Amino acid sequence: MAAFTSKDVARLAGVSQSTVSYVMTGKRQISEPTRQRVLAAMKQLTYEPHAGARALAGRRTQVVGLVVPFDSMSEMTGLLPFIETIASSARANDYEVLLVTADEGSAGLRRLAGRALCDAIIMMDIQEQDERVQVAAALPIPVVLVGMPDDPAGLYCVDLDFDAAARIAVDELVDSGHDEAFIIGYPAAVTDRRLNFAGRFLRSVRRHAEMRGLPLTVLEPVALGRAGAAAAVEHVLAHRRPGRTGVVVPYNASIRPLLHALRARAVVPGRDLSLIGISTDHQAEDSEPPYTNISEEPRDVSRRAMKTLLWLLDPGPGVGHPPVDLVAPRLTRRGTVMPAPASAARPS
Amino acid sequence: MAAFTSKDVARLAGVSQSTVSYVMTGKRQISEPTRQRVLAAMKQLTYEPHAGARALAGRRTQVVGLVVPFDSMSEMTGLLPFIETIASSARANDYEVLLVTADEGSAGLRRLAGRALCDAIIMMDIQEQDERVQVAAALPIPVVLVGMPDDPAGLYCVDLDFDAAARIAVDELVDSGHDEAFIIGYPAAVTDRRLNFAGRFLRSVRRHAEMRGLPLTVLEPVALGRAGAAAAVEHVLAHRRPGRTGVVVPYNASIRPLLHALRARAVVPGRDLSLIGISTDHQAEDSEPPYTNISEEPRDVSRRAMKTLLWLLDPGPGVGHPPVDLVAPRLTRRGTVMPAPASAARPS
């Protein structure tokens, strides 16, 4: 293994060091014969350019920083598809990924930028009022947010369109003739931290339910796990009014325990009440029973975040980029929403 | 935000650049007054050392490379605790984490080392015969494997002790008077890739079952998901002999669907047959129903891998490090194993 430098390559190829550099970066026309000789030399020496030296001289690290939330329950929240997708798109564009945990707060951001550890940052797990956003906005490198703080401070944001998700859920229930809906809200861990998506969803679902005249009850906070789910189900069963009841579960990790609690009470979603979850399609499909879901799109969101970031790093000639990029969720029916009775309005 | 260099700090503190460097690294005695002045200057300028320059001059990146498997189903396999724990321990020791996906194969390793992107590598998802292991062994930087290939080629390995896990499972069943055991084996995705832990567990479980005279049937491959689990349950119910039947599910992601399949057939683990899963305690506790498990210890394994790696980077004075470090799993009873009948041998 190596320890060969571009100087070695240059010597072997009989060219100057700068020519080697230009062959690698393509920033200069190099005659085909020379190019080939250089490439051959590189191959022969299994040459790899020294990343540090490159970063120093070229002011480019070819690294993106990824700030992820590693709290106790991120395991349940489907963080992995985000990381995975960003890692892949990064590599596809010749970037490495440096992982930073959110618990470092602003210090992590300052380190990433100050030490020139990366060329740009993707930051997840944004709170409504996030001190890090101001810091991020002041950094000398671009930052893309996955999530929408109250004040993006000029930063580009990519996320699922939770507003649309709420609308879709309400429409689906109203259009299939439901008389009432319960929202199984977020756990304290989410509401306490005022994570941005919770507020966005709840505001929107309230607004649309009112617009469409759907009586709404929001249960919150709802504890994660068996006990919380059981309590939520109790509440719904005890307080539901006569007629067709819809239950919407916007928080991914709450869906499975809720399904268990329903089963334990012999309540069958799709027959005794309706259930819509917000989760990945995979999770909805793979669950027991599969449930009608509004898709979280972690892969799509990550891909777009990465795309935005690459554009920021190299704006190119085209028109600008939208500062807020919301991915539209899709509804997939899997039988846990009771169909409209014959006489009701037809589904959208 | 900065763009301040150590030269700026030196000027402001009225010392030479090298003194600033020595204050940071502590590789030289600096008088307390000078030290304080330098530290003050650094704070005032919010100075951060340029990582690339540092790597170039000091031949140390303070980065560890982490090679993770991001295949289709890693989401199910509990990869996140590994990543999370490694990220935290790395930070606690002033290292950054660079994420590389396993699908890059040896090329990823060569890049990491060749470009001096990191000082050491942790590699997960090791196959029995893994071409990357040879490559890793030849790298000029230390590599720690999470998993045990057939030939570690001199590399340090850290992993769960699957041999002990198998022994514990067999002992638990035998000691509680079981007459037979079924192993719900690994899915094709695992067996095809010849992932190391599968072979280790199966060999060991066979050996110990024989030693203790427990009739054993291994079902493999077992498809993931509903269908595969249902088929496995069918098979067990159709072929079990009279008496007490134990079922061992070594693969994490298979446990949940299996529990569903059992419930669908109205078979109650702990009453109609016994079930032991290998999974994190969290998963076992949180499942429906909770099941008796042998603990995977992702956090412990990761922590030890990181410790080994730090030791390799700075061997220190003490005695050597064991080349193979296996974390002992624990059995936690949660009622899915039928207790020994009064007349049987007492549990261990």
Place this chain on the structure above:
DNA sequence: TTGAAAGCGTTACCAG
């Protein structure tokens, strides 16, 4: 189309 050489911001050796 190519070369020479001046940095980039640290570290660490050699002096004092």
Place this chain on the structure above:
DNA sequence: CTGGTAACGCTTTCAA
């Protein structure tokens, strides 16, 4: 205990 200075390996002007 501290300062000066030569690397470290690459990029990028300036020249040809």
